[in-house]
Amino acid sequence: MLKGKIAKLAVSDVRFPTSLEQHGSDAMHANPDYSAAYVVIETDDGLKGYGITFTVGRGTEIVVCAVEALSTLVIGKTLEDIVSNFSGFYRCLTSDSQMRWIGPEKGVIQLASAAILNAIWDMWARAEGKDPKQLIRCIDFRYITDALTEQEALNLLEKAKEGKQQREEEMLKEGYPAYTTSCAWLGYSDQQLTQLCSTALTEGWTKFKVKVGADLQDDIRRCSLIRKMIGPENSLMIDANQRWDVAEAISYVTKLAEFRPLWIEEPTCPDDILGHAAISKCHNRVMFKQFLQASALQFVQIDSCRVGSVNENLAIMLMAAKFRVPVCPHAGGVGLCELVQHLILFDYISVSASLENRMCEYVDHLHEHFKSPTVIRNAHYMPPKDPGFSSEMFDESVQKHQFPHGEVWRSILEKNGS
């Protein structure tokens, strides 16, 4: 099953015109078109793998160009070549002696690596199960051994074997707790917000995230509205999407404190470890390491596409477990929920063994384009049952949304006269 050579890699620039309805709008991204560089790899004996990285519109063509440049490092290898020394392959992909200059392990090239690695994980996931030692071999420990050694990582996984089956059964029955970001995008009207929030409450949601940061008076009104609707018992989180300087963040957040946010997400620059971000999405394991070492975050927000796929997320989840900080994944976008559910279920079942202060973001857009979409029941992620990484999209969705020649974009661009 693992012997076939990867003979093809195709990558598409797929964009959804979400900005038309202000879905996804926040203080820094006023009009995102949720998009993806979508990768399909295929072996010469017909095995396929689907991978994705999430983007928000313009610039997706740059990530596509980067995937094409990296594809030469993948074509011709067998799945066995790759997974038998997965950290070696990871390093080969992320540390090519010429291409690392334009990263390393950050920005466009990291997003492109993630799309390819996600496709390989999808292919591998369709093929067989993995044990702790195999997983450890997926991690590139370069630059993190001062926080977590290979042996420590293995010990964490071995220790978490206790109670594993029980947690598996629990997940199959109850699912993993989720919170919703779908009700309160920055560009939504108060009326839309009220209506969405009211529907979400009847569906069983108890945890809500609100986008803030563009205008203080607006934010006070919106947070007050939502806090009233959800009552004192439910949770409210706020997200400024990197809008503020450090002093600005402190003053702004003080004024929103009366609404008792559980966390403040991305108050300032994602690179600013010493700016004491309370919670953060980072671009690689070295940034996460320092946030943990500096006690600069209280929640770790992994992302299935921003960092180097499962390989790097394994390193991050293991470090979080060592530092005893809960993992609460970032999701939404295109396919992020589909992918990240695998990671958070793995975190609970095989690493942290705890649900305390833990929840996974959920956004209710674009799931209809995936062959194995997320299943939410009573505000919980129900474990996916199809083989793979849930990353495969319908061919028709991909074709229609190709930028700029798919039919959806052809008609939008014609209307705009471009």
Add this chain to the structure above:
Amino acid sequence: MLKGKIAKLAVSDVRFPTSLEQHGSDAMHANPDYSAAYVVIETDDGLKGYGITFTVGRGTEIVVCAVEALSTLVIGKTLEDIVSNFSGFYRCLTSDSQMRWIGPEKGVIQLASAAILNAIWDMWARAEGKDPKQLIRCIDFRYITDALTEQEALNLLEKAKEGKQQREEEMLKEGYPAYTTSCAWLGYSDQQLTQLCSTALTEGWTKFKVKVGADLQDDIRRCSLIRKMIGPENSLMIDANQRWDVAEAISYVTKLAEFRPLWIEEPTCPDDILGHAAISKCHNRVMFKQFLQASALQFVQIDSCRVGSVNENLAIMLMAAKFRVPVCPHAGGVGLCELVQHLILFDYISVSASLENRMCEYVDHLHEHFKSPTVIRNAHYMPPKDPGFSSEMFDESVQKHQFPHGEVWRSILEKNGS
């Protein structure tokens, strides 16, 4: 002069096959082909500006793709539009609400922004002089006001007016102290190293950088050889190009201590502020800010292309002045010496007013392709006298080295049968 609209932006993928002779080789980049995304902008009234960002071969096409994507934010604007609110334009370019997702301010998109901004600075430099207030308006202070406010920056510049003319005259006469990296690339043989070092000594060089990090015994032999040749009085610096983990760096460097390196450059991951890098090149002002706040560097290595052009380097030099850390620029590559000499001369004349512990890297490759190449006299950079940013290349050089269709690459690729 500033009223014409920018009507054209052309970008070329220019590569020099330096790997054939191991120029530029180090512990992480075994075979770099020194390359550039080379940008030419032109106004409808015929003013031109030349900009560059440095890369090391594969992946340059991704940066070119990013420059093309960003070009829509430049075309149609006048130079006056841009420089009258340069920090606003800087933010527009680096924070486009969709493209910032694939950065922000790091990796491919930051390199592409730098190439464009460098072209604009070149165009502006050909047009007129600037005063401190104009310079402050070039800086995007977002995320750094906790370390440096606009007012503090202005005060630093005003204070440095004292003795400015004297320093200008001194520079015109003596030049700015340089050190050389040309003698000891990792892939050079001992014989080549000895010969280059001996020539450099007769030319008046007193400060030498050696690439290390791939093999300890090799490095001991090479450092010993160089220390013997240059004697105890001259300076030796070592550069590991991000090769080590934190513990590894400490153990390795201990073993090279007997050769008394003045600094250890990039011992570990460039993102690792808490890994206590002794000296560092960073990808944006927020990273530099933290290295300074954490006292994690003793020398600031600015780069004319890695961060957001002059705009961001102004912020970094001003922060360095406030924290009283010397600026010792990174240079070499393609055009980095040509560009960075402007910055370091400005730093001495208008910001730091000191030469203590300061020197600028010099590498003796590829200057022949530039219309106003650097002039080195007695191991000092002599101030450039042509108008502009010294970034213009000869048309013939650009054409010959275009990848993959220029004649140099056509013949190399044919030989390799691709």
